[in-house]
Amino acid sequence: MLTFTLRRLSLFVFTMLVLTMLSFSLSFLFPGDTVINHSGQINASAEELAELNKSYHMDQSIISQYGAYLKHILNGDFGLSAVNQSSISHDILKLLPATIELSLVALLIAMLIGIPLGFVAAIYHNKIADSAILSLAMLGYSIPVFWLGLLAILFFSIGLGWLPSSGQISLLFEIKFVTGIQLIDILLSDSPYKWQAFRDASLHIILPACVIAVAPATIFIRLSRASMIDVLASSYIRAARAKGLNFRQIIFRHATRNALIQIIRHVGLQFANLVTIAMVTEVIFSWPGIGRWLIESIYQRDYSAIQSGLLVLSCFIFIIHILIDFIYAGLNPLARGNKYGS
């Protein structure tokens, strides 16, 4: 396990270096002056500009410039937003938790719906239930997420009036910012209307989270179906059947666990996909997250915000990826060997 951890850590450091290098080079690729792209200070006077040039080592070699950029980032200084001159790191800290909350809830929904359906499809392999679930999965995989979001708003918010269509919580409730993850913040607060607020926030999260969950859920269906079919064809299941275990015992005691392990391995990869879908969904549901903020910065050509937003978002995806690798290795002793190190 120690070698595995060290390997993962070295991969982490290496990837972080590549990502920061990418984000650093974006400042050169974007139109405009490099140091202004770095810092976002568009109205800087001549003295301030000289100061900035000095702090980003603009007169020195490119490696030294990269070092200075890295130092700024490690100090949590992402520069200012070119649009309203507010601190980007402050904005990101405020917005990222909302995205984390939304995507984790969506991931949970996708797994809770997708994996059991996939298992059912595998158990009834080549029967009607199997093809029905597969066709459903194909449809869910093909629906454009923005269209699905609009239909969901039209049906559930406007037609039936069950669920609110935009935002994170009703404006009536005032929740103090602690972790940024709204549902936890509400539970931590000591407001007398705590439970009403909790109910309201949960109602707000259901619709966007379900819309995001549709596409990943269909992928989980395919993954879990494939892995369950593999497991059911393996010899230890045949041995269990030969011992006289009934169907229920075979599925729940023997097959499910081993099939689940294979799925967990893919969760990391699916999470990246899910966050991208979440970015689009945040725009439709006016969710105050980092995806909506990033897309708005692209409209406004706010280069320093785009650069830092991408860096933070890709770091977040990558950290989750590594975490899931660890969970997988913890559950499956076979994965801890050298085979999966890189």
Place this chain on the structure above:
Amino acid sequence: MAREKVYLEEVFPSPFMQLWAIFRKTPVAMLGFCCFTFLVVLAIFAPIIAPYNPIDGNLDMILVPPAWHEDGNVSYLLGTDDLGRDMLSRLMYGTSLTFGLSFIVVVFSLVIGVVIGSLSALTSGFKSSFLNHFLDVVLSIPSLLLAIIIVAILGPGISNTVWAVAIVFIPQFIHITRYAVKEEFRKDYVLASRLDGASNFRILYYSVFPNIVERLMSQATLAQSAAILDIATLGFLGLGAQIPLPEWGSILANGLERFYIAPWTVYLPGLAILFAVVATNLVGEGIRHALKLRKDN
């Protein structure tokens, strides 16, 4: 009855023809294939078939509902939008933008990916291992996110979107070609033609490509369904096709403000995207299914 074939000759169809024979027997796959062909034809001939110009509005005919509605007008079969532009014509022109461009993009990335992939399959050592790790990192980034990053660098617009999506899809074709070519090179028939003195390129062209072409096609259908969704999503977000281009995603975004009074301006482009993606996916599923059956035989 006259027997035309006197001698019993054993005919071995090429791998591709075997695949087609199995593919043809799957009704769902054929349905997808017909829809796919229909879309291709529509994309090419949209300017000839479309009844109206997609950009010129008729201000006397604003927000006419589709013809089956009681206020509908049969000369505007699918209704009009907020500037009196015919929805049917816009959707037809949109086929050549969303579907046609995604098709071209995938073919472009396929060609570049296959060239780089097969060259890299012939190399080994450090270069090959570097490429392997690099591809693993790039492939783990979702295509839409990468396309958004590239559009952020290049700036919004339909041509930039096309470039972004094309760049995004090259790595996966490199990966699959590389993998498939390496696998084929280990087989005996390649060894046989090598013993005949064939050069690497000759083996690649005459022996390996005919055997991997359907795997590439299956990957291409996957890529195209993703490309349609990516182009439409970028159009919807306002980063892709700009007003007044009738790209499906941007038609949908355009109808958003009048969602409640004119829902057809949102339903129809969404259905068009769904139709195109499902048709592409059905073809892909059909190919994969046929590949599996051929392998089993």
